[in-house]
Amino acid sequence: MAIADIEKIIEMMESVKVLKNVALKVFQMANDPLATAGDITEVVEGDDYLSALVLKVANSSYYGNAGKVKSINEAVVLLGFTGIKSIAVAASLMVRKDDGTVKKTEIIVRERLWRHAISTAIAAKFIAEQMDFKDQGLCYITGMIHDIGRLAIFQYDEKIYHSIENYSREKGITLTDAETAITGLDHAQIGAMILHKWAFPDPIVQAVAYHHKYFEDTPDRELVGIVTIANFISNSLGFGSVNIPVMDPRVLKMYNLDYDGVKKLIEQISGILSHIDILSLGL
Ligand SMILES: [Fe+2]
Ligand SMILES: [Fe+2]
Numbered sequence: 001m002a003i004a005d006i007e008k009i010i011e012m013m014e015s016v017k018v019l020k021n022v023a024l025k026v027f028q029m030a031n032d033p034l035a036t037a038g039d040i041t042e043v044v045e046g047d048d049y050l051s052a053l054v055l056k057v058a059n060s061s062y063y064g065n066a067g068k069v070k071s072i073n074e075a076v077v078l079l080g081f082t083g084i085k086s087i088a089v090a091a092s093l094m095v096r097k098d099d100g101t102v103k104k105t106e107i108i109v110r111e112r113l114w115r116h117a118i119s120t121a122i123a124a125k126f127i128a129e130q131m132d133f134k135d136q137g138l139c140y141i142t143g144m145i146h147d148i149g150r151l152a153i154f155q156y157d158e159k160i161y162h163s164i165e166n167y168s169r170e171k172g173i174t175l176t177d178a179e180t181a182i183t184g185l186d187h188a189q190i191g192a193m194i195l196h197k198w199a200f201p202d203p204i205v206q207a208v209a210y211h212h213k214y215f216e217d218t219p220d221r222e223l224v225g226i227v228t229i230a231n232f233i234s235n236s237l238g239f240g241s242v243n244i245p246v247m248d249p250r251v252l253k254m255y256n257l258d259y260d261g262v263k264k265l266i267e268q269i270s271g272i273l274s275h276i277d278i279l280s281l282g283l
Helices: 003-014 021-030 037-045 048-059 072-091 104-130 136-145 148-156 158-171 175-183 187-197 202-209 221-236 249-254 259-273 278-282
Strands: none
Touching (some): 021 037, 021 072, 072 104, 104 136, 104 148, 104 221, 104 259, 136 202, 136 221, 148 158, 148 187, 158 175, 175 187, 187 202, 221 249, 221 259
16 A cells, blocks of 8 residues: 555545444534534434443543433533544444444454553543643543544555554564555554544644654643553553554653653553453443
């Protein structure tokens, strides 16, 4: 696949093949300056799967409202348009249970991407709490969608997705290096391009773009740093993929984290994740 084909990946992401119809409607609505919370509520309510997922996220302890949010309208107000858009993106990671035609290999890949997305979201929220970062919800949703570029590659061509993983394993190189060798771009760049095109806020786009490389001059580098560390911890706990790169010590320095500090974070996040059925969040 040549670099020019990246445009095709983006086209694919915009097609209903990736995002269900309802998610596309949520997108159009969330990007419409005249749309109200009521309009979004109506679209979300039109889809049982998305409704249930929105309520689960709104009621998760990560938003501090466990069990209190009863209606989609309340959830839309709480999560905001960006939050709802992110959940629509995350929903596209999962295979819906009623779809009996999906191949087993596809279910395995999607479940793995989902576990990684949710564990990174939970880790990012926890780290944000520890760092007193004010927008913890933003960390959660960015963690949830940070690897959307991987889904784009998978949706574009399952064979390319698997050959990247195999190449990474065989050569002992990182996933992003294998992606660049095979597609010309890595999933962080692809994901950022897609989210930019979908009018996600700049801090989220930047965090996705830089979650695998150092980002000294990036604005909103705190969010980038938190998602980078959360991604690393999710991978370290086995929720990721092949050949995870080592953590850039400059990122850790930003947060005054040394080896023991990271080890403690990993233990704490491991403790949280051990009490959560991550897949059930996907219904
Ligand atoms: Fe990634
Ligand atoms: Fe990741």
